[in-house]
Amino acid sequence: MYADDPFRSEVARHIRDAFQNPQATDPKLDRNGNPITKSFPGNYDVIPRPPLTRRARNGRAPDGPLLNSKNRTQMTWYCPNLPGAGPGKQCDEYPFASTNQAIGVEGQLINNVWTPTFNASLRQVSTDHNQAAGRDLAAFYARYRVFTSGQLEGGAGNWPSNAFWVRIRNGAPPS
Numbered sequence: 001m002y003a004d005d006p007f008r009s010e011v012a013r014h015i016r017d018a019f020q021n022p023q024a025t026d027p028k029l030d031r032n033g034n035p036i037t038k039s040f041p042g043n044y045d046v047i048p049r050p051p052l053t054r055r056a057r058n059g060r061a062p063d064g065p066l067l068n069s070k071n072r073t074q075m076t077w078y079c080p081n082l083p084g085a086g087p088g089k090q091c092d093e094y095p096f097a098s099t100n101q102a103i104g105v106e107g108q109l110i111n112n113v114w115t116p117t118f119n120a121s122l123r124q125v126s127t128d129h130n131q132a133a134g135r136d137l138a139a140f141y142a143r144y145r146v147f148t149s150g151q152l153e154g155g156a157g158n159w160p161s162n163a164f165w166v167r168i169r170n171g172a173p174p175s
Helices: 009-020 067-081 127-143
Strands: 089-094 107-110 113-116 121-126
Touching: 009 089, 009 121, 009 127, 067 089, 067 113, 067 121, 089 127, 121 127
Parallel strands: none
Antiparallel strands: 089 121, 107 113
């Protein structure tokens, strides 16, 4: 992604800001008012490079409900209160909703209740930019065969077949 892309720059800058200063991202507090410690996976430009992993749309949490609904619950809770909300805006999230690291998806069972890590960045961005970036992500998954299966491929790093990374470059995309 490119930070000065005329059609996706708001999303690219959001991800770049999350990589560069994760503690400054929203939400800063969980629902109980506790500070959230954040460290975002998927940054191609850091070592070590923990990947993002694509998840199946119908994946379920250990306590039963669909992970998509857990993700939407967190988005519905936090997004309307973010700065810049209004007409022509959508709530962008990093890590992406389609990953195992999405807000509400990454977590653990505590006393038989799914507890998300809240390791995510949410920001209001232009609807057009958010939708264009979403279409690009779907095309990326198809072109590079990023599957929802987590089977190991082998080779360098022995990453699962659903692993991928994000790189944000300065400037505009090549024409």
